[in-house]
Amino acid sequence: MELTVNLAQRSYPVFIDAQESFPQMLASRLAGRRFALVTNTTLADLYADLIAQWRAETGLQVYTIPDGEQFKTVATWQSVIDALLNNRCDRATVVIAFGGGVVGDIAGFAAACCLRGLDCIQVPTTLLAMVDSSVGGKTGVDHPRGKNLIGAFHQPRIVWIDTRYLTTLPAKEFNAGYAEIFKYGFIGGRDMFDFIEHNHTAILRHDRVIVGEAIRRSVAIKAAVVALDEFETSGQRALLNFGHTFGHALEKCFGFGGLLHGEAIWWGMACAIDLACRTDMISPSAQPLFERARTLLLRPSLPGSVDTSALYDAMFSDKKTMSGALRFVLPTEPGVSVVAASIDPTAVRQTLNAIFG
Numbered sequence: 011m012e013l014t015v016n017l018a019q020r021s022y023p024v025f026i027d028a029q030e031s032f033p034q035m036l037a038s039r040l041a042g043r044r045f046a047l048v049t050n051t052t053l054a055d056l057y058a059d060l061i062a063q064w065r066a067e068t069g070l071q072v073y074t075i076p077d078g079e080q081f082k083t084v085a086t087w088q089s090v091i092d093a094l095l096n097n098r099c100d101r102a103t104v105v106i107a108f109g110g111g112v113v114g115d116i117a118g119f120a121a122a123c124c125l126r127g128l129d130c131i132q133v134p135t136t137l138l139a140m141v142d143s144s145v146g147g148k149t150g151v152d153h154p155r156g157k158n159l160i161g162a163f164h165q166p167r168i169v170w171i172d173t174r175y176l177t178t179l180p181a182k183e184f185n186a187g188y189a190e191i192f193k194y195g196f197i198g199g200r201d202m203f204d205f206i207e208h209n210h211t212a213i214l215r216h217d218r219v220i221v222g223e224a225i226r227r228s229v230a231i232k233a234a235v236v237a238l239d240e241f242e243t244s245g246q247r248a249l250l251n252f253g254h255t256f257g258h259a260l261e262k263c264f265g266f267g268g269l270l271h272g273e274a275i276w277w278g279m280a281c282a283i284d285l286a287c288r289t290d291m292i293s294p295s296a297q298p299l300f301e302r303a304r305t306l307l308l309r310p311s312l313p314g315s316v317d318t319s320a321l322y323d324a325m326f327s328d329k330k331t332m333s334g335a336l337r338f339v340l341p342t343e344p345g346v347s348v349v350a351a352s353i354d355p356t357a358v359r360q361t362l363n364a365i366f367g
């Protein structure tokens with residue numbers, strides 16, 4: 011299956027469970043190019059045979075970085091650049107990011123900067139990376155002051171999704187990735203809202219066909235949003251942050267690594283639905299549908315109790331806060347959300363107390 015992210019001369023295909031093999035695709039689309047694969051230690055072990063096979067078929071070089079968000083740093087990014095330059099990369103070298111969102115963001119950012127820009131192929135191996143981070147061109151690393159504060163927009167040349175990688179993904183990571191799929195149910199139209207509701211159990215059962223379809227729909231929704239607002243300037247891309255204003259603040263309160271991003275987003279979505287109901291954003295006729303959606307939300311265990319005042323304060327320091335005003339992406343009807351900028355702070359506090367109190 012093949013989708014396209016439409017960005018004029020930067021358009022690119024997203025392959026999902028393609029018939030041909032990855033080396034066959036490289037040979038047909040990028041003949042004569044050199045390849046440098048970036049992965050992490052966990053995936054290098056788990057997929058040693060596959061990577062060896064790819065290396066034998068394509069001659070790619072392999073560079074392995076440590077595993078973990080704590081290594082999403084300028085130092086790791088520089089080590090990737092060092093490896094590329096030490097191996098005499100040139101403008102024809104294609105960087106292949108083989109991993110989850112951390113590898114994808116670091117390798118994508120290295121590709122964006124090395125020799126003023128190399129082509130990059132994203133090969134996502136987590137559910138989150140398949141439906142979110144591999145598509146859209148955001149690359150970067152963390153700074154001690156916050157996540158993803160250093161980076162660049164650098165669209166991949168190709169995204170290659172193979173759902174077989176999900177068979178080795180820990181359940182906790184799968185559920186975190188599912189948060190981003192569930193999110194598309196609130197912004198991607200009524201059809202996606204209904205799809206999630208009807209297929210929730212099958213997705214949690216890891217039904218491969220249904221998960222593949224959920225990925226296809228999610229990528230199509232993300233691609234459409236990115237095509238409208240590639241550089242996050244017109245506001246449409248902000249819709250992708252459904253549940254994220256609360257979620258980012260929760261991540262911040264528990265520190266990097268305390269809670270997975272997707273786990274925080276599950277809680278963030280619960281808050282967004284509560285706030286929308288509280289502020290009458292949702293019409294009375296649609297409220298029962300949202301009640302049902304709310305019962306489907308996962309509630310991953312939290313590392314400790316939530317200090318709702320600290321959480322409220324953390325929301326104001328989120329980098330997406332505009333001029334001190336909090337912006338929330340809130341649902342109005344099934345599959346439709348809007349960016350709301352003037353929400354009563356009292357209602358926000360009430361939501362935090364209702365969800366975490």
Ligand SMILES: NC(=O)c1ccc[n+]([C@@H]2O[C@H](COP(=O)([O-])OP(=O)(O)OC[C@H]3O[C@@H](n4cnc5c(N)ncnc54)[C@H](O)[C@@H]3O)[C@@H](O)[C@H]2O)c1
Nearest residue numbers: 052077110111112113135136138139142143148175178179
């Ligand atoms: N660029 C974007 O648009 C964007 C969007 C959302 C998130 N992100 C970033 O993505 C990162 C989170 O990504 P993530 O959730 O994929 O986490 P991750 O990259 O840390 O991967 C999670 C864990 O799963 C392991 N793993 C990956 N694939 C596996 C597989 N197939 N089998 C077994 N283990 C596997 C990894 O080694 C890691 O330990 C964050 O840094 C976040 O900022 C970026």
